[in-house]
Amino acid sequence: MNIPFKPNETFRDDYSYANSDAAVLRFPFPFPDDNYMYSVNIEPHVPGGPTPAFDNPFDVDEHYVAECRERAKVLEQDPSRCKVLPHMMAAEWDTLELIMESFATSYPEHFTLTREGINWTWENRPLGIRDSFTFGDASTLPLPPFEYITRQAQGDFTLQDQREDNLFIDGGMVTTQADWSMDFNVGMTFHQWHGPVPLAHEKGVFDRALKFLLRLQYGAPVRRLNWTMTVNPRLDTSPENYPQWGPDRTTVTPENVGRKLHLRVELQSLFRLPRSNAILFGIRCYLCSIEDLARVEIWGKRLHRVLRDLNPDIADYKGTTRYREMAVAYLAPFDDGAALPTGTAPRQSTLPPRSTLTSRG
Amino acid sequence: MMAQTIALRVAAVTPLSPTLKAFTFVPAAGGLVPPSGPGAHLRLFLRDGAKLHKNAYSLIANPADRSHLSIIVRRVAASKGGSAFLHEQVGEGDVIEAGLPANLFPVTRTARRHLMVSGGIGVTPFLAYIAAFAAEGTPWQLHHFCRPDEREVFAALLAPYAGGSLHIHCDGTLDGLDAALRRQPLGTHLYTCGPESLMGAVLGQAQALGWPKVRLHSESFGGAVAGGEPFIAVLKRSGIEVAVDAETGLLDAIEAAGVEAPCLCRGGACGQCLIEVADGVPEHRDHFLDAEERASNRFIMTCVSRSRTPRLVLDL
Numbered sequence A: 001m002n003i004p005f006k007p008n009e010t011f012r013d014d015y016s017y018a019n020s021d022a023a024v025l026r027f028p029f030p031f032p033d034d035n036y037m038y039s040v041n042i043e044p045h046v047p048g049g050p051t052p053a054f055d056n057p058f059d060v061d062e063h064y065v066a067e068c069r070e071r072a073k074v075l076e077q078d079p080s081r082c083k084v085l086p087h088m089m090a091a092e093w094d095t096l097e098l099i100m101e102s103f104a105t106s107y108p109e110h111f112t113l114t115r116e117g118i119n120w121t122w123e124n125r126p127l128g129i130r131d132s133f134t135f136g137d138a139s140t141l142p143l144p145p146f147e148y149i150t151r152q153a154q155g156d157f158t159l160q161d162q163r164e165d166n167l168f169i170d171g172g173m174v175t176t177q178a179d180w181s182m183d184f185n186v187g188m189t190f191h192q193w194h195g196p197v198p199l200a201h202e203k204g205v206f207d208r209a210l211k212f213l214l215r216l217q218y219g220a221p222v223r224r225l226n227w228t229m230t231v232n233p234r235l236d237t238s239p240e241n242y243p244q245w246g247p248d249r250t251t252v253t254p255e256n257v258g259r260k261l262h263l264r265v266e267l268q269s270l271f272r273l274p275r276s277n278a279i280l281f282g283i284r285c286y287l288c289s290i291e292d293l294a295r296v297e298i299w300g301k302r303l304h305r306v307l308r309d310l311n312p313d314i315a316d317y318k319g320t321t322r323y324r325e326m327a328v329a330y331l332a333p334f335d336d337g338a339a340l341p342t343g344t345a346p347r348q349s350t351l352p353p354r355s356t357l358t359s360r361g
Numbered sequence B: 001m002m003a004q005t006i007a008l009r010v011a012a013v014t015p016l017s018p019t020l021k022a023f024t025f026v027p028a029a030g031g032l033v034p035p036s037g038p039g040a041h042l043r044l045f046l047r048d049g050a051k052l053h054k055n056a057y058s059l060i061a062n063p064a065d066r067s068h069l070s071i072i073v074r075r076v077a078a079s080k081g082g083s084a085f086l087h088e089q090v091g092e093g094d095v096i097e098a099g100l101p102a103n104l105f106p107v108t109r110t111a112r113r114h115l116m117v118s119g120g121i122g123v124t125p126f127l128a129y130i131a132a133f134a135a136e137g138t139p140w141q142l143h144h145f146c147r148p149d150e151r152e153v154f155a156a157l158l159a160p161y162a163g164g165s166l167h168i169h170c171d172g173t174l175d176g177l178d179a180a181l182r183r184q185p186l187g188t189h190l191y192t193c194g195p196e197s198l199m200g201a202v203l204g205q206a207q208a209l210g211w212p213k214v215r216l217h218s219e220s221f222g223g224a225v226a227g228g229e230p231f232i233a234v235l236k237r238s239g240i241e242v243a244v245d246a247e248t249g250l251l252d253a254i255e256a257a258g259v260e261a262p263c264l265c266r267g268g269a270c271g272q273c274l275i276e277v278a279d280g281v282p283e284h285r286d287h288f289l290d291a292e293e294r295a296s297n298r299f300i301m302t303c304v305s306r307s308r309t310p311r312l313v314l315d316l
Ligand code: FES
Pocket: B262, B263, B264, B265, B266, B267, B268, B269, B270, B271, B272, B273, B274, B286, B288, B301, B302, B303, B304
């Protein structure tokens, strides 16, 4: 299947990013129930799920080309967004091998990997890349292997080294982060990294998740969803750039909240890497305006309930305090209060047009 | 969820000594073998008539081109199991099922220097280690302990690295190690693989000399064996009994019997698969239940835990 890329959309300035109807319907909606609480919501990362976003190890969608461009822009301004400690070289090659193999298998019309022993040729047609290199010899690639391949993938990636019964974040490509920064995370442990999350520590969520991940097996990746909200479809909401995006938060009004406010979902995947024994953490970010989400009946109603009843500590942490009430007011007319089935599948295959969208209340 | 397996064809069998044989495998269906790293092992599922042996062997190389996988197997004298089967019944062209390579004995990548101590066939993971260290240029030292009559066999296996810091000891004592343990610069990690008695002695000696625990590593296939004692799970509400054999997990067995059970992570972390225990004593292997819940034996996490009693009655 050919993916209709939208190479010219932007994630800054004029924010021309938008989801097609198909992209809305494949959104990895994160709320299976009417209320939200932290949990170890980890499941096997096997093909298939409530929407096609779960069909492949690494999802490529219509935003691929534009997102890779956005990444290049961020790196141009701030090369420190990609950092890998020297002892992670085997993990760099692991990552390149895993992503190239997955892309070539999942999307043969767009990516081709040809191998003769350790002589590889990689073709990435959407980005117009074709390189031949020697696997294992970094001098034959134009960039270090981890940077080379993660510049060609959507979402952020970190590399976790496993030692002393702990995981250390010893590398990463982080240009689309939701308010956390690679700069002060390189070398951190799993717990330090998850430091400020309220309630999660008391519930022992990270202790259990760490124990689980230390035993993660090659060939049995896992995934989980995380979410927050972002004003405007901005990928790079890093602390360093707060002056650029922070003020956006004051521009939300009851009139524009539907278009401006985006649910930001991270499809997080974790892979044990075979050669290095490190763990690759993929953080794939999806953005969808609440106006578009409300075009899916079951999602509009559920999002209303989740935001309305959100635990105040979590609401604070997610940074939603300022505009949560506006969002709840916007969504309320869509919610008739009827009981909803558990699960996140959209349960409809088309969307009502935006212009004729009216509330159902 | 069953773990993934691969079909491997035996490409070469090379006798190294009366009791040692090297096996080289390629994918039965063509293509590439799965990638692996130093310290990884391969579990072979050996079908010996009605018997199924599951044996784990260290991979002795991790070729970048993924053309093959290689192991060395010692025929255990009194073996009725996998090693005898491999030595006597498996030849070139045979196809064997295997799990994906897994690694319970990885290299510490931040170490500045690596000290390896092996006994007998326990040298196999270190053949892969040394290749990696040599490629990266990290300093290493190996002390290998073996019987005098096998010195030549191991010397030949280690010959490609003969220029390195290689010591083979055949005097039946660990004396040859003492100086190395005393004189290791900060940042050295110690790895040991071989008979339990050797590993225990090496680790004990290192600890007595003040080595911190985080720098000591030993090979163990313990975690590779998922199973345990067989038992019967009685599903009270469904009114059926499920036999859980030594190699199958409880949740897998319940699902195979056609009963739907809650689950999410399948690794003992998320808490979804919790089921009440009506009778019997669970063997808890999860990370979810707290000490009190465990002790009460009122709950079980079906994805990873098993039973201490021959029968376990579940509210399912
Ligand atoms: S399925 Fe998650 S603890 Fe059992």
